[in-house]
Amino acid sequence: MSGYVISVAIFVGIWVTLALSLNILTGYAGQVSLGHAAFFGIGAYTSAVLAVRYGQPFWVDFIAAIIITGVVGTILGLPSLRVRHDFLVLATMGINFVVVAIFKYVDFFGGAMGLVNIPAPSFFGATFRGGTPYLILVWGYVVFVWAVSWYISKSWVGLAFNAIRLDEDAAAAVGIGAARFKIYAFGISAALAGGAGSLYAHFIGSVFPDTFVFVESIAILSMVVFGGMGTLRGPIVGAIILKAAPEFLRFVQDYRFTIYGALLVLMMLFQPMGLLGDDSWLWQLLKRWFGKKTVAPSEEVAQ
Amino acid sequence: MPVFQNLSNALVLASTYILMAAGLSMVYGVLKILHVAHAAVYTVGAFTGLVMYTWVANFWLALFGAMVVSGVMGVLIYRGVYFYMLDAPRTVPLIASIGMFVMFTDLLQKKFLMGPYQKALPVEGAGMPALNVGVVSITSTQMLILVVTVALMLGVYLILSRTRIGLGWQAAAMDREMAGAVGVNLNRVVALNFFLGSALAGAAGVLVGAYNNSVFATMGDIVSYKAFIIIVLGGMGSLPGVIVASILLAVVENFLVASVGYVLPRDAVAFLVLILMLMFRPHGLFGRE
Numbered sequence: 001m002s003g004y005v006i007s008v009a010i011f012v013g014i015w016v017t018l019a020l021s022l023n024i025l026t027g028y029a030g031q032v033s034l035g036h037a038a039f040f041g042i043g044a045y046t047s048a049v050l051a052v053r054y055g056q057p058f059w060v061d062f063i064a065a066i067i068i069t070g071v072v073g074t075i076l077g078l079p080s081l082r083v084r085h086d087f088l089v090l091a092t093m094g095i096n097f098v099v100v101a102i103f104k105y106v107d108f109f110g111g112a113m114g115l116v117n118i119p120a121p122s123f124f125g126a127t128f129r130g131g132t133p134y135l136i137l138v139w140g141y142v143v144f145v146w147a148v149s150w151y152i153s154k155s156w157v158g159l160a161f162n163a164i165r166l167d168e169d170a171a172a173a174v175g176i177g178a179a180r181f182k183i184y185a186f187g188i189s190a191a192l193a194g195g196a197g198s199l200y201a202h203f204i205g206s207v208f209p210d211t212f213v214f215v216e217s218i219a220i221l222s223m224v225v226f227g228g229m230g231t232l233r234g235p236i237v238g239a240i241i242l243k244a245a246p247e248f249l250r251f252v253q254d255y256r257f258t259i260y261g262a263l264l265v266l267m268m269l270f271q272p273m274g275l276l277g278d279d280s281w282l283w284q285l286l287k288r289w290f291g292k293k294t295v296a297p298s299e300e301v302a303q
Numbered sequence: 304m305p306v307f308q309n310l311s312n313a314l315v316l317a318s319t320y321i322l323m324a325a326g327l328s329m330v331y332g333v334l335k336i337l338h339v340a341h342a343a344v345y346t347v348g349a350f351t352g353l354v355m356y357t358w359v360a361n362f363w364l365a366l367f368g369a370m371v372v373s374g375v376m377g378v379l380i381y382r383g384v385y386f387y388m389l390d391a392p393r394t395v396p397l398i399a400s401i402g403m404f405v406m407f408t409d410l411l412q413k414k415f416l417m418g419p420y421q422k423a424l425p426v427e428g429a430g431m432p433a434l435n436v437g438v439v440s441i442t443s444t445q446m447l448i449l450v451v452t453v454a455l456m457l458g459v460y461l462i463l464s465r466t467r468i469g470l471g472w473q474a475a476a477m478d479r480e481m482a483g484a485v486g487v488n489l490n491r492v493v494a495l496n497f498f499l500g501s502a503l504a505g506a507a508g509v510l511v512g513a514y515n516n517s518v519f520a521t522m523g524d525i526v527s528y529k530a531f532i533i534i535v536l537g538g539m540g541s542l543p544g545v546i547v548a549s550i551l552l553a554v555v556e557n558f559l560v561a562s563v564g565y566v567l568p569r570d571a572v573a574f575l576v577l578i579l580m581l582m583f584r585p586h587g588l589f590g591r592e
């Protein structure tokens with residue numbers, strides 16, 4: 001594979017994890033977030049600060065990014081306890097702006113110039129930036145995030161998320177502490193996005209506030225919605241298509257956000273469950289063609 | 304006394320906020336949809352005003368044209384998109400709205416429309432007198448904004464309180480299903496709602512463009528976020544609440560910037576206020592649980 005294709009595959013992998021992590025919050029627990037890029041950014045900046053200012057190695061940065069972003073996500077999830085539905089969306093939008101403003105205006109985070117010279121990760125003394133090993137690392141993380149999502153969708157927590165998404169009051173009535181599980185959803189989703197941020201920072205070697213702005217949150221949301229919210233397959237397919245298409249099609253690159261926006265509208269009009277959602281015509285078609293094989297029981301639970 | 308000067312400047316700022324937030328509040332009041340794409344309507348209004356002004360060089364015609372175009376755009380957004388989502392879960396119209404906002408903003412930035420640059424809208428008050436009474440001086444452009452805002456809000460008040468369809472609107476704002484059940488033509492009422500609200504946003508776009516003498520594709524972003532803050536502060540869906548909250552936000556902003564300057568940019572501060580507000584008073588300053 002050429003270096004270019006590998007880079008694209010690395011980017012796609014990072015965005016697949018972002019889409020999967022947002023899916024836990026938005027698809028499973030039903031809390032629409034317009035601030036996911038903020039968590040991505042917090043992970044990237046945690047990693048960058050640890051690496052550049054404190055000289056920590058990649059693995060320390062990576063683990064710290066996951067933990068710190070998870071903690072921050074849990075704290076920032078607190079408004080969701082008081083605020084529901086569309087008000088929460090406003091709050092997450094606000095969180096994104098405040099986080100980016102902090103990156104931009106606090107010198108410790110490098111201001112508008114960002115943080116540069118983030119060292120590449122090294123394995124047993126061998127340093128590399130990009131290349132096949134990094135690709136394997138990123139897609140290893142994809143598998144990890146996928147496994148976490150799968151486990152959640154199968155577990156008691158996943159059932160609770162489902163209940164909250166479908167009807168919060170009814171869930172509370174049957175004894176599911178909606179507050180607790182919403183905070184879990186925020187924390188897990190943020191932590192996983194933080195890992196993606198760390199991988200991004202160490203791959204690019206620099207972080208800038210403008211990478212993590214509001215429209216990036218929209219792009220991630222588009223991937224989840226386009227593929228199919230609440231499924232395991234949907235966000236993966238959505239992220240692969242929407243992240244890879246601009247790389248190969250000039251037209252898509254020029255009109256990236258026009259297309260993302262139009263996709264959101266069209267999906268909501270005609271396929272609110274997404275391209276591969278359970279009710280979508282494509283998924284029905286695949287099921288008819290390939291019979292039961294394509295419908296793993298886990299997917300049905302995930303819905 | 305700079306206090307009075309600050310106050311009058313704040314009132315001008317508040318006028319533009321009112322025009323912008325009124326439409327959002329009206330849409331939320333009747334349909335319970337967070338109309339994020341309202342920002343795009345505002346920018347389209349400013350853009351139409353700019354194009355018309357360069358054609359006919361008459362501000363009032365340009366303002367009128369911008370309001371009509373924005374109003375029609377609002378109705379089309381409702382009839383083409385939201386109409387099919389009224390019974391869907393609330394995330395569906397919300398995501399569609401975000402999609403429209405991103406799509407229109409991106410399209411407007413393309414070369415064949417506005418391009419990525421700022422363009423001047425040199426209206427210079429459009430013949431309004433400037434006012435200078437000792438402690439306060441109001442430029443002619445500021446005067447223009449104040450007069451147009453008061454006139455438009457008065458017009459909207461008259462339409463909503465004195466006409467049949469306006470009464471229908473009030474009924475729908477209280478309870479959409481019940482209003483439909485007693486014979487209010489909901490389609491017309493909601494269309495009127497979108498037309499009025501979007502026309503106001505278009506007017507706001509033109510006025511802000513004239514005030515700052517610049518029109519650009521992303522000018523709607525920050526104003527629309529502030530409009531959200533305003534409708535939360537004012538209690539979602541209440542027009543008097545919008546007016547009070549707009550004035551409050553504008554005054555606080557102006558005095559903060561005038562007295563302490565700011566550490567974080569204005570918009571980040573506004574958002575912090577929003578988040579705190581949502582956490583501690585989710586029903587607005589005047590709203591009831």
